[in-house]
Amino acid sequence: MKKPLILITNDDGIDSKGIRFLVSVMKNFGEVVVVAPDSPQSGMGHAITVGDKLRLVKSDLFGSIDSYKCSGTPADCVKIAKHHLLKDRNIDLITSGINHGSNSSISVLYSGTMSAAIEGAIENTPSIGFSLCDYDPNASLSHTEPYISKIINNTLNNGLPNSIALNVNFPSKSNNKIKGIKVCKQANAYWEEIFDKRLDPYGREYYWMVGNFVNHDKTRDNDELAISENFVSIVPCKFDLTSKTGIEYLKSNWDI
Amino acid sequence: MKKPLILITNDDGIDSKGIRFLVSVMKNFGEVVVVAPDSPQSGMGHAITVGDKLRLVKSDLFGSIDSYKCSGTPADCVKIAKHHLLKDRNIDLITSGINHGSNSSISVLYSGTMSAAIEGAIENTPSIGFSLCDYDPNASLSHTEPYISKIINNTLNNGLPNSIALNVNFPSKSNNKIKGIKVCKQANAYWEEIFDKRLDPYGREYYWMVGNFVNHDKTRDNDELAISENFVSIVPCKFDLTSKTGIEYLKSNWDI
Numbered sequence: 001m002k003k004p005l006i007l008i009t010n011d012d013g014i015d016s017k018g019i020r021f022l023v024s025v026m027k028n029f030g031e032v033v034v035v036a037p038d039s040p041q042s043g044m045g046h047a048i049t050v051g052d053k054l055r056l057v058k059s060d061l062f063g064s065i066d067s068y069k070c071s072g073t074p075a076d077c078v079k080i081a082k083h084h085l086l087k088d089r090n091i092d093l094i095t096s097g098i099n100h101g102s103n104s105s106i107s108v109l110y111s112g113t114m115s116a117a118i119e120g121a122i123e124n125t126p127s128i129g130f131s132l133c134d135y136d137p138n139a140s141l142s143h144t145e146p147y148i149s150k151i152i153n154n155t156l157n158n159g160l161p162n163s164i165a166l167n168v169n170f171p172s173k174s175n176n177k178i179k180g181i182k183v184c185k186q187a188n189a190y191w192e193e194i195f196d197k198r199l200d201p202y203g204r205e206y207y208w209m210v211g212n213f214v215n216h217d218k219t220r221d222n223d224e225l226a227i228s229e230n231f232v233s234i235v236p237c238k239f240d241l242t243s244k245t246g247i248e249y250l251k252s253n254w255d256i
Numbered sequence: 257m258k259k260p261l262i263l264i265t266n267d268d269g270i271d272s273k274g275i276r277f278l279v280s281v282m283k284n285f286g287e288v289v290v291v292a293p294d295s296p297q298s299g300m301g302h303a304i305t306v307g308d309k310l311r312l313v314k315s316d317l318f319g320s321i322d323s324y325k326c327s328g329t330p331a332d333c334v335k336i337a338k339h340h341l342l343k344d345r346n347i348d349l350i351t352s353g354i355n356h357g358s359n360s361s362i363s364v365l366y367s368g369t370m371s372a373a374i375e376g377a378i379e380n381t382p383s384i385g386f387s388l389c390d391y392d393p394n395a396s397l398s399h400t401e402p403y404i405s406k407i408i409n410n411t412l413n414n415g416l417p418n419s420i421a422l423n424v425n426f427p428s429k430s431n432n433k434i435k436g437i438k439v440c441k442q443a444n445a446y447w448e449e450i451f452d453k454r455l456d457p458y459g460r461e462y463y464w465m466v467g468n469f470v471n472h473d474k475t476r477d478n479d480e481l482a483i484s485e486n487f488v489s490i491v492p493c494k495f496d497l498t499s500k501t502g503i504e505y506l507k508s509n510w511d512i
Contacts, residue, residue, distance in 0.1 A: 046301030084451040185498040195340040236502020246492020
């Protein structure tokens with residue numbers, strides 16, 4: 001069997017520990033090409049570079065593995081890999097991460113890591129975003145390896161439905177053993193912000209945005225709960241935002 | 257009845273024609289507060305400002321209407337309005353736009369205009385993004401006024417379901433009369449990019465990303481078709497990306 005061609009990207013930047021660890025695991029599964037942002041892109045959501053140039057520069061960070069740093073967003077990295085760098089080849093799998101910090105629940109919308117995966121799904125390439133629920137850039141990652149391998153083996157052998165990207169979140173390393181993998185739905189939660197107002201040395205106001213996570217999901221099958229119970233969570237994500245409930249509501253209640 | 261409090265934002269920046277037109281229409285419906293980006297933020301998707309400061313500066317662009325320019329993204333504008341500027345009040349409605357350019361179909365994911373609306377929906381405020389299918393920053397907007405008014409009247413009188421944001425797209429002005437409003441689903445389409453490689457004056461490569469829109473939706477009820485037939489399209493959007501099909505697939509086919 002031909003070795004799968006695997007594109008790896010992230011949002012923390014090409015030099016982060018998370019992507020280096022992911023490359024070290026993924027190279028066991030196929031031919032890896034890295035195209036990752038040249039600077040941190042956390043919180044970039046599904047941003048793309050519109051009306052500005054992009055740079056794409058060869059990197060030697062990964063030794064013999066073909067790798068490039070891109071001046072754009074995670075979604076840009078997927079686009080330039082797919083439609084320029086690797087345009088004459090078929091990418092079998094896109095993996096993004098490992099993100100330093102949780103992308104569970106509503107954070108999937110703000111996450112550059114997951115937007116790269118969703119960009120892959122839009123173009124019908126099996127795509128997975130991996131995140132560790134620990135914001136420390138030096139956090140321990142080795143406990144994720146057997147779960148990444150299990151997920152990749154399943155993806156390569158048992159497939160993913162079309163147009164679906166997986167949002168995988170790992171509990172941070174602790175003394176408690178991980179209980180397994182749970183397929184979940186996105187928890188119904190949000191970030192409630194506090195704006196910490198300060199004065200700069202020139203007397204002008206500025207703000208730091210500080211988020212407090214508010215989870216009001218009481219169901220049993222949501223990703224927040226799974227992670228809190230020390231499971232690895234997988235939420236299969238789609239990019240069609242259409243609300244059928246919304247369509248029915250407008251058709252029944254609106255006068256248009 | 258108390259006048260509704262209406263927050264207006266956009267992604268083209270506070271000085272764009274689209275937001276000025278939207279303010280001129282919306283001030284007939286309630287008390288308007290403007291919080292919009294101080295620079296163009298097209299293609300920002302659901303980006304938020306993480307790990308950097310935000311500025312919020314009073315603007316006099318809208319005369320007696322309270323208005324502020326923010327250094328952040330459209331989603332940041334909604335957050336700082338909701339959790340800082342207007343934190344002691346209840347925002348009844350958020351409108352975003354009018355965007356100069358289509359946000360139909362898959363563009364909803366890349367759109368700063370729609371991310372502001374979805375950010376509103378996450379926090380359970382009725383929210384609507386308006387976009388004109390014309391990228392000219394001086395495009396004519398007057399033909400949208402009766403449809404905006406109809407949509408706002410319906411929203412205020414007949415409501416929106418919780419956690420739903422509306423994605424409204426207007427055909428560009430032409431000699432053909434608009435046929436009405438259609439409630440639609442998000443068309444199944446994507447952007448296929450070409451990367452136009454150039455050399456800068458220093459001999460270094462850079463790229464312009466140029467998108468070609470590829471619509472492979474053959475259904476009758478999608479937004480692209482509605483707009484092409486000269487209807488105003490409304491797609492009700494949700495922020496829960498969970499794919500039930502994906503959950504069932506993994507539970508049936510994966511070995512975890």
